[in-house]
Amino acid sequence: MYFIGIDLGTSAMKLILTDEKGVILNSKTEEYPLIFPHPGWSEQEPGEWWNACLTGVGELLCGYDAAQVAGIGIGGQMHGLVTLDAQDEVIRPAILWNDGRTAEETAWLNTEIGKEKLSALTANIAFAGFTAPKILWMRKNEPENFARITKIMLPKDYLAYKLTGVHACDYSDASGMLLLDVAHKRWSKEMLEICGVTESQMPKLFESYEVIGTVKPEVAGKLGLPAGVKIVAGAGDNAAAAVGTGVVGEGGCNISLGTSGTIFISSRKFGVDPNNALHAFAHADGGFHLMGCMLSAASCNKWFCDEILKTKDYAGEQVSITEDRLGRNPVFFLPYLMGERSPINDTDARACFIGMSMDTTRADFVQAVLEGVAFAVRDSFEVAKSLGIAIDHSMLCGGGARSPLWRRILANVLNIRLDIPQTEEGPGYGAAMLAMVGCGVYESVQACADALVHVTDSVAPEAELAARYEEQYKKFRKIYPALKTFFQEVK
Helix, strand or coil: CEEEEEEEECCCCEEEEEEEECCCEEEEEEEECEEEECCCCCEEEHHHHHHHHHHHHHHHCCCCHHHHHHEEEEECCCEEEEEEEECCCCCCCEEEECCCHHHCCCCCHHHHHHHHHHHHHHHCCCCCHHHHHHHHHHHHHHHHHEEEEEEEHHHHHHHHHHHCCCCEHHHHHHHHHHHHCCCCCEEEEHHHHHHHHHHHHECCCCCCCCEEEECHHHHHHHHCCCCCCEECCEHHHHHHHHHHHHCCCCCCEEEECCCCCCEEECCCCCCCCCCCEEEEEECCCEEEEEEEEEEECHHHHHHHHHHHHHCCCCHHHHCCCCHHHHHCCCEEECEEEECCCCCCEECCCCEEEEEECCCCCHHHHHHHHHHHHHHHHHHHHHHHCCCCCCCCEEEEEEEEHCCHHHHHHHHHHHHEEEEECCCCHHHHHHHHHHHHCCCCCCCCHHHHCCCCCCHEECCCCCCCHHHHHHHHHHHHHHHHHHHHHHHHHHH
């Protein structure tokens, strides 16, 4: 049997084809554009995702026996607001996870409704990227569009709907909407009322590995798939990546250096960070997890190289970062290109370099970007430690994890061992694994992870370098508090 895993990312869709033993047989990437209508806004046309799926699946199966495809799983960018009308047509472009327009709505939720009440209802407080503030923004600023809403969906769920005709959502992705009672895995009626929507406008909830339906016959014909291919509910990209790196069950940790950056801690039991600096979400394995999310991670390096240095030779830019500079860089970088979520929750925060002098080099800037992202990951790591969570090693995935230098910097900034899984296709691979469980190849997500996920490399911290980075991190932590008021003045 074959399985297809789809990672519906922010800038591209990545598709992989695996067999039931987890061997990746083929992969394809389909890019699509982002829309920035105003500064700080970020949107996408859902039709672009569907077109990418139609093209990508056909290319993925070229040269393979499509009749062997048994199931499809989808991991996707979280929090995006997709709205459908009575004819299931898209009402407006999706408002994405990294959109910053909802500062007023987020503040209203956290102050007028109150963080304590939000946490009691949903296990989380409001962040600008979450879905509920977007719904409030649409109700206030686009009342005619808001009145047309028949279904509210998340990005990957729109893709699943196009495949099956079923309006479905899994618990991990729904957790990031601020509409789910995470502890009891059900829609919060009170939160729906606050946002002015009804439960009938929400999709049906499933565990990530549960089958929601099969590919519609007319769609199967377009994709070249056999009848009866099962579609599982799938998962938010971070939960799918955690499955793909084997971080399931109790006490596992995964760090992702993708467009955004995350630290993901799995648990069998529901738990909440009392300060709400970390998100408390359901996990794709049927359990729960705590997660810290920074909005710009590997995208910081891409931005600096692409837009400022005008190069795509990312590895080449790191060659000049010599051993003697590690842990001694006088230049610091705040990686808040899109504002920031965990743990500071500040949409006004912005990126900046500080500490330059006449002898600052190009390599110093590149190094500062890599280190700044690592320091920001540690900010969430420190929150986890304050909760009594002991982490001595973590899996590492995402595009940034391909850099040996970045791996080394991060391992020493965190002072823990980082393990690299055999596949870099975190969300897509995890989605394929969920499809295997849904199709009965494995009895549980844990069993699937135990069988398929293996560590191929590890990076250990070095005592002397870790000590130098400890001192650098202490300096980094002083920068944002010193600039917080300034950011509010220049927004």
